Amino acid sequence: MNQNLIFAFEIILFIVATVLVILGLLQGKKNHNGLGALSGGNQELFASTKERGWTRLFSIITLGLGISLFIIAIIIRILMNTLL
Template sequence: MILLASVAESANKVIFVFEIIALIIGVCMIIVGLVQNKQAQTGLSALNGGNEELFSNSKERGLDKVMSIWMMSLGIILFVMTIIICILTNTIV
């Protein structure tokens, strides 16, 4: 009985650590999103029918490309972390 309680307590600690890591990744995503260079008003131009940049040939370069790669990487890591947290929560606890 005591062994089962200690296993559950250590499992809760592991889940808590994963949740803290997911929180840190989420905050990093917010910071990277704020640092990223704003593109043209794509959201507003979609609402009012503007498509001046629809067929433009523009590539991301330099800091914009690095920030896009970081945002994609952090998003994938956050997705995997939440799946791991969900699996651990449903199987262990």
């Protein structure tokens, strides 16, 4: 029973990590100013841009999945220390 619980959390962790990677790949690049700042390009380095639409949704979901990834990993570690 104890190993089944840990295994279930590991499967959930794998699914969350996979979805997190896919969402990360679907997001566009947010910062195009890195090389322009080094080469002296005239780009708006400190421009304030707001995320809108799908970009904002992907960003919020990615943040939530990242936080849940760490929480699930900590839960698995605690279960392994206490149950096994």
